[in-house]
Amino acid sequence: MTDVSTMVDIGKQLNINFKEDEIKKFLVYKELLKEWNQRINITSIKNDREIDIKHFLDSLTLLNTGLFDTKVKVIDVGTGGGFPGVPLKIIKEQLDMILLDSLNKRIIFLKEIIDKLGLGGIEAIHGRAEEFGRNELYREKFDIVVSRAVAPLNILSEYCLPFVKKSGYFIAMKGSNIDEELNNSLNAIKILGGRVKEKRFVVLPEIDICHSLIIIEKIKDTSTKYPRPAGKPKKNPL
Numbered sequence: 224m225t226d227v228s229t230m231v232d233i234g235k236q237l238n239i240n241f242k243e244d245e246i247k248k249f250l251v252y253k254e255l256l257k258e259w260n261q262r263i264n265i266t267s268i269k270n271d272r273e274i275d276i277k278h279f280l281d282s283l284t285l286l287n288t289g290l291f292d293t294k295v296k297v298i299d300v301g302t303g304g305g306f307p308g309v310p311l312k313i314i315k316e317q318l319d320m321i322l323l324d325s326l327n328k329r330i331i332f333l334k335e336i337i338d339k340l341g342l343g344g345i346e347a348i349h350g351r352a353e354e355f356g357r358n359e360l361y362r363e364k365f366d367i368v369v370s371r372a373v374a375p376l377n378i379l380s381e382y383c384l385p386f387v388k389k390s391g392y393f394i395a396m397k398g399s400n401i402d403e404e405l406n407n408s409l410n411a412i413k414i415l416g417g418r419v420k421e422k423r424f425v426v427l428p429e430i431d432i433c434h435s436l437i438i439i440e441k442i443k444d445t446s447t448k449y450p451r452p453a454g455k456p457k458k459n460p461l
């Protein structure tokens with residue numbers, strides 16, 4: 224299916240004017256996503272318009288933060304089928320992007336996507352956030368960490384904040400009903416060296432889905448106690 228009107232129309236409302244080659248990349252991505260999804264479980268969203276809106280355009284709502292306009296180093300933790308990392312990379316070629324997921328089948332899919340879309344400066348790696356967050360090649364090496372639909376914010380903060388450099392940002396993509404989850408996470412965020420900078424609401428035009436972006440600034444190094452070993456953050460959240 225090659226109807227690009229959803230991407231173009233809603234894109235404009237989000238201040239994104241897609242170039243022709245970017246639209247082509249999204250079409251190839253969508254076809255491969257649907258094809259692979261018949262063999263391995265990548266996403267429950269299978270309809271073209273929904274993929275456009277709930278995966279591609281939703282990922283791109285991050286662009287309005289203005290934090291992705293320069294050559295920053297980004298890691299997408301629990302990227303799954305590549306969201307939000309791959310759409311960001313399609314539009315912002317200068318980003319230095321790592322896609323991390325604990326399910327190897329999804330990483331194999333993402334390697335194919337990177338290859339077929341001809342993307343450079345992006346790597347898909349297999350592993351758990353708790354392990355990579357302790358690895359000195361990754362720990363406190365990123366300007367920005369992004370994550371969508373992976374875990375409640377207190378657990379997610381332990382997965383993500385150890386990757387962020389001091390003065391960098393962790394952006395959690397969350398639903399609209401976030402107040403209680405955010406309040407329950409403030410202590411974890413503080414322990415891990417973060418401070419909530421902004422809670423921003425984002426409306427996806429036409430379908431009126433409302434999301435929030437929780438932007439957390441890293442103000443102190445994370446104690447070497449964190450992240451705790453794999454499974455611990457989820458079993459015993461901060």
Ligand SMILES: C[S@@+](CC[C@H](N)C(=O)[O-])C[C@H]1O[C@@H](n2cnc3c(N)ncnc32)[C@H](O)[C@@H]1O
Binds near residue numbers: 301304305326351
């Ligand atoms: C519900 S999916 C969301 C995928 C994608 N971010 C999206 O929004 O469509 C959650 C993903 O996080 C990954 N994941 C969960 N816990 C993880 C961990 N501790 N480290 C790395 N990946 C993890 C899962 O394998 C899964 O692919």
